[in-house]
Amino acid sequence: MESTNQRGAFAPPPETRQYAMKMGRTLAVLLATILIASPAAAHIKWFEPFDVSAQPKPLDAVLSPTFVTFFLISVVLVYLFFVVDRIALRRGVMETFHQRLKVFDGLSILIMRGAAGLFFASTWAMAIFGGIRFYLAPELIADEVWLPWFQLALALCALSRWTTPLLGAGILLLYALALHHYGVFHLIDYLIFPAVAYFFMATASASYGWKKSGFVTLYAVTGINFLWLSIEKFAFPDWTYPLLAKHPALLMGIAPETYMVLAGFVEFVIIFTLLGAASVATRLIAFAFQTLLVLGIFEFGLVDAIGHLMINAVLFVLIVRGPTDARYILVLSTKSPQMEAYFMTGLYYLAFVNAFILYYGLHALLQG
Template sequence: MRSLRTLGLPLLAGLLVNTWSSGAALAHVKWFCAYDLAGAPRGLEQVLCPDFEKFVALSIGALILGCYLEYSSAGGVLLHSLNRSTAWIRANIETIFRATAGFFLVSLWNLGGTILTPELKTDLDFIPWIQLGMAACLLWRRTLPVVSVGIVGLFAYAVSKYGAFHLADYPVFLGVAAYLALTGLGRTLWGARPVDVMRWSASITLMWASVEKWAFPYWSFPLLEQKPEIAFGFDAETYMLAAGVVEFVLAFALIWTPLVRRAAAAMLIGIFISAVFAFGKIDAIGHALIIAALLAVLVDDAPAKVRVRHVALAPLAYGAALALFMLVYYEGHRVVFNVI
């Protein structure tokens, strides 16, 4: 790998700013390339290299900068401006989300043989029709819990067919199910609003996916060979390290303070939409729900008092989340597949 003295900051900055070009890095590789989840992951001694550590340090710096900006007087001005510019979407976000979920479920019915996401296949002919029926239930608020039950049921079936470790890629579906059920019933989950439950599930989904980029970077190498321009001229190993760090810090930011999480949601939306242009309708279908979930986070104007401790604690919480997800991913893979 080339030294980060010459490539680190430009590459990470490019990945953060140029969402159009970096969108392919967040395309779900299992939808487009061969993968072997039971294979041996890249060893931690290879992942935790000096380049990785420097990328993480840069991402922590970006997170602290965002927290400090929000804590400053400029943060209030930015939040006020964001609230005003997203007012119409916020007022209609439930309708937008239900329409997007309808598009998603009808598309799955049209594809056929698919359980919730493109790489999960089934031979059961009735599953597409269940998904079409779920789409119809989105027309009325009182039947949203029915859709929620359907999503949970399909998720459980997918776990029985593909295993819990594979479905650990998709806790966002459970968050969407919770959002729909709580919205339809007009309730919270132990005080957490529907959008907050969905936000946490999206964050967990993307942090898990980030670790998978480090554990199995070679799954994405065929994509980088087909579209070398997205790697900014850098080698595939370095690019996948950086792409995973960008995804992880933005995913972590979704559970932090209001301006930080809304800015992260905006950047992730840009990345996912750019991936649709690169990879077409399968990517549009697969990422539709998470884009809608991120839009709900972007327009959420719930007030929160931001204190200096949020700036100070950000790197510690980020580091703890990074260590936890890497530990759970690698240890979970070892236990499930018995691969060292």
């Protein structure tokens, strides 16, 4: 008897296995490329000196032959990925499993609360026992003596669903304080925290619509945050060179300049496919990217573990719960998979160009 997914596409088991194998090969290419660019897992501002007011690398220097070559390769990979992803969606590869896990909203909220509680308990402990006070990220050093106790209070707010709106409001307050001290351009690096704050306030509602908006915001802003950070690797590669000098094994024989171009493309491609995938590939990419972040802890230590804790929590929620139905806006169900892949590749081009325009434009506007 033939089986169908919710979209009514027929999926004979042999063909399903065939498309699953194709998806696996495409993802294997992407995952292998991720592992090449392991410095992408480290937020460089936590480990090396930086100056956001410095001038970024000129665009004519960024657009080198190496950059153009990697860009063309990335376009091909994005196209191939979305052909496989849309075929897998229509063939219903693991669709029953994929849809069943989408009901885990309560567990996902609990995961986020637990991660936030651990995060703020860790920041309190670092301040009390390590003498290091920071707002929301290790380089956002704070002077307020009351801050660790406020963070401890936020950790306690994570223990009950009734106090999670207070947790969200507290995160917004810390973000506002960091914004006041460090400026808008620097704090764009941490847009994930306002998204987490909104998530806690929205999911405290009994309304399914508000809960859904919390997940949509959390996923979308986290992805946009990483797209922004990927452009930093093109604009300020010199910030990472000292880190690569201290960890030469990461280069695997690749020149540092080439390595940073590759790291920027890897991060952008992975996050774009994560945002645009509509099949079970979403969970697989989230798992691979989280694995990369976790492996970075062994290389970069406790600071990396605490700094990436909330990001890891978001990725884990995406693995457990899966994406929201909002991403089906990008699915052209009346078109062929190849046409959908052309459409998504066009969006990739637009996203890449606009990310550069925004990064360089906002830097010129906000930093002078």
